[in-house]
Amino acid sequence: MHELIKKYNLNGQFRWICAQKNRVRNGELYRYICDTKGAFVQPAIYEAFGLTVVEAMTCGLPTFATCNGGPAEIIVDGVSGFHIDPYHGDSASDRIADFFERCKTDPSYWVNISNGGLQRIYERYTWKIYAERLMTLSGVYGFWKYVSNLKGARHAAI
Template structure:
C-alpha cells in the first residue's frame, strides 16, 4: 500500500490507519477525517458485525464496506455507503475513484452519502433503539422462563437452535478458500 501511495503521488491524500485501541481518540480521528471530506474503507475478507463501520458512520464518514459478513447488512449501497468485495481490487479502486471524482467538483454528493449514513444510524443503531429492544427481549425471556417448565438443558438447546438459525446465513456468506 505504501509503495502505491508513493507511485501515484497520494502522499497527504491517503492514510493507512492501523488498529486503534483508544476509543476517544478513534472518535476524534473519524471526525477529523470527516471534517476533511474523507471516507472510511473497511476491506476485510470477512467481518462478523462491523462496529468500526457504525462508529465511522456515526461521525459522518461515507463508508466502503466488505460484502462478506455483517457490514453489508449495515449500509444501503449508494445511499449510506458502498459495498466492496476485497477480492476484486480493481472494482474497489474504481468505486473509490468514482466517489471522490464525483465528490470533488460536487461536495454535496459527499454530504448526501454522509447524511444517509447518519440517518441510517439514527434509525437502526441509536442507543435508545438498542435499549428498547434489549428491554423487550428481557421481558419476553423473563415471561417465557416463568411460564415454561423446561429444565436447563432444554433451554440451552432452544437457545443454541435460535442462534444457529439466526447466524447460519452469515456463515454461508463467508467465501470458501479455492485450491489454486
C-alpha cells in the same frame, strides 16, 4: 500499497490508521477525517458486526466496507455508504475513486452520502434502539421461562 502510493504520487492523500485502543482518540480521528471530507474504508474479508463501520458513519464519514457480514446489513449501498468486495480489489478501488471524482464535480454528493449514513445510524443503531430490543428480548425470555417451567425442568434433569 506502498508501491501504488509511489506510482500514483498519492503521498499525503490518505492515511493509514493502525488499531487504536483509546476510544476518545478514535472519535477524534474519525471526526478529523470527516471534517476534511475524507472517507472510511474497511476492506476486511469478513466482519461479524462492523463496530468501526457504525463508529465512522456516526461521525458522518462516507463509508466503504466489506459486503461480507455485518457491514452488508449496516450500509444501504449507494445511500448510506458503499459495499466493496475485498476479493475484487480493482472494482473496490474503482468504486472509491469514482466516489471522490463525483465529489469533485458535485460537492453535495459527499454531503448526501454523509447524511445518508447518519440517517441509517439514527434509524437502526442508537443506544435507545439497542436498549428497547434488549428489553423486548428479556421479556420474551422471561415469558418463555415462565410458560415452559424452565427453572423446574432444569432442576429435574440434574
